[in-house]
Amino acid sequence: MKNYILVLTTILLLSGCAGQVISTDTLAEIDPQQSFLDILKSPLAYKGSTVLLGGVIVKATNKSEGTLLEVYQTMLNRNQKPINIDDSHGRFLALYKGFLDSEVYRSGRRVTIAGVVQGEETMKLGEVNYRYPYLIIKEINLFQEEKPIGYDPYYPYHYGYPWYPYDPWLYPRYRHRYYPYN
Amino acid sequence: MNELKWKSLITVFLLLFISPFVGCSPVIPQATLQQVDKSISFEALQQNPDLYRGKMVLLGGDIIEAKNEPSRTVFVVLARTLDSRNRPLEKYGSKGRFIFYQPGFLDPAIYRPDRKISVAGVVVGQEVRPLGDITYKYPVIENRVLYLWTEDDYYKSEPAIHFGIGVGVGL
Known part of the structure; x- marks a missing residue:
């Protein structure tokens, strides 16, 4: 019985930290007032x-000194997860001293990075000479890809969908009304 | 006590009537929409952009390219027909392309090809650019209001409740 309580307590304690992606030690070094702007x-x-x-x-580029990530910044939620990914104040560069596969760390994936600012680097972006803050990564967390909120779990197999196959909107003529992307 | 009951009833009724309209707020402000000259068709604009210089138009479509210049972002867009919420729709095809200038820096990684936008802006003229082996005349618009659509905007589009009488025939 005592063991049982111990296990339960441990699980409860652990689950409280499940959202945190950067270690507490590193987080302690960070000034909470810092702003990307x-x-x-x-x-x-x-x-x-x-x-x-x-x-x-x-973009992720494998270089001789490590892997260079070009990231556009977004807001973080309180679990340090990037949210509102259509809003950005700008970009930054982050070097990971080691190898990260650019097929895994590919364009469009969300990352949270704790890093030490080294300075700046200017690169061409379109016709702009863009000045990127440049950091060296201490900790990095890559987030799982997410399906859009309106994602239709039944597509293209509508078995299990309550009105299948009697739903008139399911058939090609009206399909675009409910499934605009198909 | 009785009065309180009535008050809460009225509140519930008001909420019920108002709530269906809340989700449909327009993405382009009403004040801007009022300035839009709705008589200008995209075909007419494309044929002779200079004729409509200074007029406000509402256009939308799929981003083909967003390019950053020192003080602005230049978009090339594949024009689409807009629905009642000013959302570009793919199903009617496209009548052509247009260019618009957006002051400031917008990240092309967000405004990436194939994403859908709607813009209200002023016609400033035309630009001829090579396109494959031909040259293409683009109407040029200077942007006033820009809205970037998300996939969710498309999924959540239909009202959840439909009223109507129907006879179903599967075709």
């Missing part, structure tokens, strides 16, 4: 400090 404006002012940034990967 400030870092973007003057990366050099933040040189040497640990920052927490997240967003969506634009």
Whole structure:
């Protein structure tokens, strides 16, 4: 009985931290007041400090010194997960000293990065000379890909769908009304 | 006590009547929509963009390219027919392309090809660019209001309740 309670308590305690993706030690180094806009404006002012940034990967490049991620920044929720991925203040570069496969860390995937600001790097983006804050990654978390909220779990097999096959909207003539992307 | 009962009843009724309209707020502000010249068809605009210089139009479609320039982002868009909510729809095909300028920096990784946008803007002229082996005349619009559609906008589009009498025939 005592064991049982112990196990339950442990599970409860562990589950409370399940959302956290960056270690507590690293999080402790981060200034909670930091804003990406400030870092973007003057990366050099933040040189040497640990920052927490997240967003969506634009490109991952394998280089001799490591893997360079180009990321567009988005907001993080309180579990440090990037949200509102259509809103961004800008981009940053983050170098991981080691190998990350660019097929895994590919364009469109969400990452949260705790890293140390090294300075800035200017690269061409379209016709703009874009000044990227440049950091070296201490910790990185890659998030699972998500289905859109309106994702139809039944498509294309509508068995289990309550009105199949009597739903008139299911058939090609009217299909676009409910399934605009098919 | 009785009065309170009536008050809560009225509140419930009001809520019931108002709530269906809340979800349908327009993505382009009403004030902007009022300035849009609805008599200009896309075909007419495409044939002679200079004729409509200074007029406000409402267009939408699929992003073909978003390119960053020092003070603006230049979009090339495949024009689509818009529905009642000003959402571009693929099912009617496309009448052509247009270009619009958006002041400031918008990230092409967000405004990426195939994503759907609606824009209200002022016609500023035309631009001829090579397209494959031909040259293509693009109407050029300077943007005032831009809306980027998400996939959810398309899925959540239909009202959940339909009223109507129907006879079903599967075809």
